[in-house]
Amino acid sequence: MATLEGRSRLRSILNKAALVLPTAALSIILLYLVLWNLYYSFTNWSLFHSIPEFVGLLSYAQAMSTVFFRSSFVHSLELSGGLILVGNLMGMLLAGLLYFVRSSKLRTVYLSIFIAPLAISMAVNGVIWLWLYNLQIGIDWLLVRLSLPALPWLSSTSTAFPSMFIVAVWAYSGLAVLFYLGSFMGVDKSLIEAAKMDGVGTFKTFFRVLLPNSYQGVIVATALLFLFSFKIFSLPFVLSGGPTNVSLQTIVVYMYYLYTTEFFAQSTAIATLVTAIAAAVVIPFALLGLRRWVRRE
Amino acid sequence: MVVTVKLSKVTKTFKKGKRNVEVLKGVDLVVERGACMGVLGPSGTGKTTLMRIIAGLEVPSSGEVYFDDKLVSTSNRIIVPPENRNIGMVFQSWALYPNMKAYDNIAFAVKNKGEETRKKIEEIAELLDILHALDRYPRELSGGQQQRVALARALAKDPSILVLDEPFSNLDARIRDSARALVKKVQKEFGVTALVVSHDPADIFSVADVAGVLLDGIFAQVGSPLELYDSPVSASVARLVGEINELDGVVEGGKLRVLRGVVERRDCQDGNVKVGIRPEDLRVSETEVQGMISLGKVRVKVSSYTGSSFRLVVSPLEEEKVELYVNSDRPMPINSEAVLLAKPEKIKVFKNN
Amino acid sequence: MSEFGPTVKAFLHQLILAIFVVIWLIPIYTMVINGLKSEFDVTSTPVFIPPLHPSLTAFAAVWSQLDVPLLNSVIVVIPVSLVATFIGAMAAYYFYLLSVSKRRSLNFMSNTIFSLIALATFMPYQAVIIPLTRIEANWGLLNTYGGAIFAFILFYIPTAALLMSMFMAVLPRDIIDAARIDGSGDLRTFFRIVVPLTIPGIISTLIFNVIEMWNNFFIPLVLFNVAKQTLIPVAVESFTGGYGTLYNESFAAAFLASIIPLLIFIFLGRYFIRGLVTLGTGGKGAV
Numbered sequence: 001m002a003t004l005e006g007r008s009r010l011r012s013i014l015n016k017a018a019l020v021l022p023t024a025a026l027s028i029i030l031l032y033l034v035l036w037n038l039y040y041s042f043t044n045w046s047l048f049h050s051i052p053e054f055v056g057l058l059s060y061a062q063a064m065s066t067v068f069f070r071s072s073f074v075h076s077l078e079l080s081g082g083l084i085l086v087g088n089l090m091g092m093l094l095a096g097l098l099y100f101v102r103s104s105k106l107r108t109v110y111l112s113i114f115i116a117p118l119a120i121s122m123a124v125n126g127v128i129w130l131w132l133y134n135l136q137i138g139i140d141w142l143l144v145r146l147s148l149p150a151l152p153w154l155s156s157t158s159t160a161f162p163s164m165f166i167v168a169v170w171a172y173s174g175l176a177v178l179f180y181l182g183s184f185m186g187v188d189k190s191l192i193e194a195a196k197m198d199g200v201g202t203f204k205t206f207f208r209v210l211l212p213n214s215y216q217g218v219i220v221a222t223a224l225l226f227l228f229s230f231k232i233f234s235l236p237f238v239l240s241g242g243p244t245n246v247s248l249q250t251i252v253v254y255m256y257y258l259y260t261t262e263f264f265a266q267s268t269a270i271a272t273l274v275t276a277i278a279a280a281v282v283i284p285f286a287l288l289g290l291r292r293w294v295r296r297e
Numbered sequence: 298m299v300v301t302v303k304l305s306k307v308t309k310t311f312k313k314g315k316r317n318v319e320v321l322k323g324v325d326l327v328v329e330r331g332a333c334m335g336v337l338g339p340s341g342t343g344k345t346t347l348m349r350i351i352a353g354l355e356v357p358s359s360g361e362v363y364f365d366d367k368l369v370s371t372s373n374r375i376i377v378p379p380e381n382r383n384i385g386m387v388f389q390s391w392a393l394y395p396n397m398k399a400y401d402n403i404a405f406a407v408k409n410k411g412e413e414t415r416k417k418i419e420e421i422a423e424l425l426d427i428l429h430a431l432d433r434y435p436r437e438l439s440g441g442q443q444q445r446v447a448l449a450r451a452l453a454k455d456p457s458i459l460v461l462d463e464p465f466s467n468l469d470a471r472i473r474d475s476a477r478a479l480v481k482k483v484q485k486e487f488g489v490t491a492l493v494v495s496h497d498p499a500d501i502f503s504v505a506d507v508a509g510v511l512l513d514g515i516f517a518q519v520g521s522p523l524e525l526y527d528s529p530v531s532a533s534v535a536r537l538v539g540e541i542n543e544l545d546g547v548v549e550g551g552k553l554r555v556l557r558g559v560v561e562r563r564d565c566q567d568g569n570v571k572v573g574i575r576p577e578d579l580r581v582s583e584t585e586v587q588g589m590i591s592l593g594k595v596r597v598k599v600s601s602y603t604g605s606s607f608r609l610v611v612s613p614l615e616e617e618k619v620e621l622y623v624n625s626d627r628p629m630p631i632n633s634e635a636v637l638l639a640k641p642e643k644i645k646v647f648k649n650n
Numbered sequence: 651m652s653e654f655g656p657t658v659k660a661f662l663h664q665l666i667l668a669i670f671v672v673i674w675l676i677p678i679y680t681m682v683i684n685g686l687k688s689e690f691d692v693t694s695t696p697v698f699i700p701p702l703h704p705s706l707t708a709f710a711a712v713w714s715q716l717d718v719p720l721l722n723s724v725i726v727v728i729p730v731s732l733v734a735t736f737i738g739a740m741a742a743y744y745f746y747l748l749s750v751s752k753r754r755s756l757n758f759m760s761n762t763i764f765s766l767i768a769l770a771t772f773m774p775y776q777a778v779i780i781p782l783t784r785i786e787a788n789w790g791l792l793n794t795y796g797g798a799i800f801a802f803i804l805f806y807i808p809t810a811a812l813l814m815s816m817f818m819a820v821l822p823r824d825i826i827d828a829a830r831i832d833g834s835g836d837l838r839t840f841f842r843i844v845v846p847l848t849i850p851g852i853i854s855t856l857i858f859n860v861i862e863m864w865n866n867f868f869i870p871l872v873l874f875n876v877a878k879q880t881l882i883p884v885a886v887e888s889f890t891g892g893y894g895t896l897y898n899e900s901f902a903a904a905f906l907a908s909i910i911p912l913l914i915f916i917f918l919g920r921y922f923i924r925g926l927v928t929l930g931t932g933g934k935g936a937v
Contacts, residue, residue, distance in 0.1 A: 008378070008380070008381055009378075011835060012378070012835065012836070015835045015836040015837045016744060016747065016836050018740075018837055019740045019741065019743055019744040019747075019836060019837065019840065020740070020741050020744040022737045022740070022741075022807070023737060023738065023740070023741035023744075023767075023807055023808070023811055024741075026803065026804055026807050026808075027766060027767065027770055027808065029804060030770050030778070030804060030808075032781075033778040033781040033782060033785075034773075034777075034778060036778075036780075036781035037777065037778060037780065037781060040780070040781075094670060097663065097666065097667045097670070098667070100663060101667070108920060108923065110667065110671055111923065112915070112916070112919055112920075112923070113671050113674050113675055114671075114674055115915075115919075115923070116674075116678060116912070116915065117674075117677070117678075118861075119861050119865075119908075119911050119912055119914075119915035119919070120678070120865065120908045120911065120912065121864070121865030121866070121867055121882075121883040121886070121907060121908065121911075122865065122867060123865075123867035123883045123884070123886060123887050124681075124865070124883060124886055124904045124907050124908055125677070126887075127886060127887065127889065127900055127901075127903070127904050128677050128678075128680060128681050128901070128904055129677060130900075131680070131684075131697055131897050131900060131901070132676075132677060132680065132697065134697070134897075136696075137695075137696040137697055137897070138696070138697055141696040141697075141698070142696075142698060170674065170677070178923070202659070202663075227772040230774055231774040231775075231776065233776055233867070233868050234867035234868065234883070234887075237867075237887075238867075238887055252774055252776045252777075255776065255777070256776065256779075259779065259780060264780060267780055268780055271776075271777040271778065271779075271780065272777075274774055274776075274777045275773055275774070275777045275778075278769070278772060278773045278774060278777075279769055279773070281772075282765075282768055282769045282772045282773070283765050283768075283769060285768070352831060354827055354830070354831075378830075379827075379830050379831050380830055380831065380832075380833040380834070380835070381833070382831075383833075384831050386827075386828065386831050388824050388827070388828060389824075390822075390824050392822070392824035392825045392827065392828040393825075393828075394825060394828075394829075394842075394843055395825075395846075395847070396843070396846035396847065397842075405829075405832050405834070405842075406831075406832035406833055406834075408833075450832075454832070454833075
């Protein structure tokens with residue numbers, strides 16, 4: 001096929017291939033790693049069985065029957081669910097407050113402040129809040145000064161998880177604020193002006209005009225909050241000083257704990273579970289929400 | 298190397314959701330080497346699709362496209378991709394590369410970037426009066442200059458065919474005339490096969506040798522611009538090509554009666570017909586004018602000034618609801634009465650459908 | 651709310667917003683001021699009060715432990731971000747080409763690949779550490795620059811591809827068509843036209859990648875097990891110590907670890923925000 005057309009068609013294929021090849025190769029490697037996980041999750045590889053044998057779902061059963069699993073799974077659910085709920089509310093609230101700020105420069109500054117925690121490593125955030133939660137010199141110092149009761153924060157098992165939750169809200173709400181604000185700004189200005197001329201107050205404008213037109217922001221914010229909260233590792237790790245604090249353990253931390261204690265097969269079992277859950281959320285989201293957001297034809 | 302473009306029974310169907318939309322329903326077309334063809338049609342009816350099929354940016358659902366004798370596109374297959382068809386295209390939006398200066402835009406498609414190329418580009422730029430603009434970025438240029446840079450870019454590659462998509466619609470009305478004249482001059486001087494697609498008949502008339510009216514996915518009529526203007530085959534074609542008044546008329550025994558006028562039309566069949574008369578073929582007057590027949594008395598309803606002449610809206614005395622546009626060389630007082638005159642040979646008869 | 655005058659409402663609005671802003675800033679504020687405390691200040695003031703006699707002793711103390719990790723982070727993060735952004739942009743252009751093609755098979759393929767990339771981006775990368783560490787151990791890449799580079803490239807190119815494909819979606823179709831007609835192949839069009847047109851998107855993606863990679867804690871935790879030979883977030887974590895640790899050192903370390911991403915965020919962040927928000931509004935508005 002040494003024809004002019006043949007050669008140019010070949011060149012066109014090579015061109016396109018060059019564009020996508022590196023990414024494709026890496027995606028295949030990633031896929032290989034996921035499959036590797038899957039394979040070893042069906043074995044009994046651990047400190048005691050350094051030569052893994054096929055055991056079916058035994059590792060899954062072992063990993064999922066511990067108290068650690070139950071509590072870490074519940075924690076992950078609580079964290080994700082709570083973060084979705086509170087993060088969305090904070091996002092709507094703060095974005096609403098920001099939307100009505102007149103100076104766009106001031107609005108950008110405030111927005112940056114809400115997003116700033118994301119520019120800092122979550123591990124570093126953990127270090128900071130560790131001291132903020134210090135019973136003598138942290139927030140409690142301020143509370144006592146204001147004649148409010150001091151709280152045990154991280155030192156008590158009942159308040160440890162909520163304390164971590166507060167940090168997560170502080171850190172991740174900025175995401176929701178960003179997308180809600182973007183949604184609000186995308187609402188046709190003339191709708192807002194019409195409402196203003198009709199004498200509709202800011203509250204009503206917010207609830208009747210801005211929010212209903214921003215359902216896309218809800219979808220994006222919710223999905224992103226879920227996916228980010230699912231991955232949270234450094235926060236519980238740093239706040240507990242390691243992977244072993246049960247009251248703060250999330251499912252990813254539990255997976256890491258199994259890894260450090262050399263229960264490799266069980267660790268891969270949990271890892272596969274985590275991947276499956278993430279896939280179940282991402283794929284519909286990507287196909288429906290993200291795609292439509294990206295292609296605005 | 299300039300080519301002759303031939304389309305044979307080209308159709309194009311798009312999927313819109315669950316429905317299939319037939320945009321082109323069997324188009325036959327020949328643009329001879331060195332000729333300039335215009336495609337006229339309302340927006341969104343397929344002229345852009347037709348143009349993109351010729352350029353190779355769309356694939357025909359069925360039919361063939363030939364450049365000279367070479368088959369370049371066939372049913373659902375693009376045999377020669379656009380990058381190999383050597384097409385010079387002027388987009389409606391100019392589509393200039395914003396990150397390159399005008400010179401680089403023009404030179405982008407030219408393979409050999411030597412001294413010869415530089416001279417050629419400068420020649421073209423001089424012809425198009427953009428020599429001084431070569432060193433600037435598109436955003437620094439006016440609309441007219443951008444259009445000429447786009448034209449230069451299309452010409453610089455010695456195209457097989459020059460395709461212009463609504464080339465004047467983004468220009469200020471004032472410079473459109475000179476832009477049209479320039480395109481015509483350049484096309485003739487370079488002798489390049491050209492295809493102009495537009496919804497504005499003025500574009501077609503000023504530039505094309507032959508024109509086709511694209512209606513409902515096929516060419517309703519193909520001919521010289523004058524033919525289309527004076528002898529449109531249907532009221533739809535007539536409307537597209539220029540302003541026209543439409544009236545009801547009756548043909549009896551070889552004579553056409555419209556309003557109060559009677560004119561010989563032996564070639565028409567008896568029956569009710571639609572009659573079309575263009576505003577410039579009508580006149581209101583107190584007296585008789587040679588070569589024009591009377592259509593009865595009318596009352597002047599509106600008299601306005603269009604800048605070069607006067608435009609009247611008149612109604613026949615017996616039929617207040619009918620309104621006709623008439624060109625005039627002087628204004629007429631509102632509510633005055635006058636006689637409506639028409640050039641008999643310019644009265645157009647269409648079947649009543 | 652009609653009984654409140656407009657000025658009262660405006661004042662309340664500003665006040666409530668200001669309260670939230672202050673609350674949000676407090677942790678960062680503590681990070682900044684507490685690193686400047688001397689030992690004396692540490693024992694006598696809580697974390698909210700600024701130092702009475704600011705000093706740099708804490709920074710000097712932690713510097714000896716953080717200098718190498720800082721350097722490591724710079725060496726790994728900056729080049730990899732550039733490469734990842736660039737390769738991701740190429741893939742994003744490929745998807746763009748697929749998505750505008752009229753052939754249904756290609757369209758379907760682009761949807762599938764897009765979902766895969768999205769999955770790769772949002773999947774918890776922690777889930778594949780075991781195979782990753784095994785592979786790197788086998789190739790002798792643990793505790794090396796190469797090992798970290800490989801891991802970061804693997805995990806952050808999908809992110810770059812996803813972000814860039816959002817920016818690519820708004821490419822002007824006409825200009826790409828014009829380039830095709832001008833005989834420009836896909837690679838040439840990418841370098842000479844697409845890249846210049848998408849510079850804002852490239853910068854946004856680059857900023858995002860640099861900050862995320864710099865702040866990543868888990869990957870260096872897993873890939874490095876020699877105390878000083880690690881990246882900065884892990885090095886900082888070692889300053890959390892028990893009650894014996896002086897908190898000025900913890901905060902100084904935190905500050906050192908965060909100064910670069912924060913500076914990037916402060917000075918270049920507006921491009922990133924602007925880019926994302928205009929995407930969210932569909933190209934209509936800016937913040």
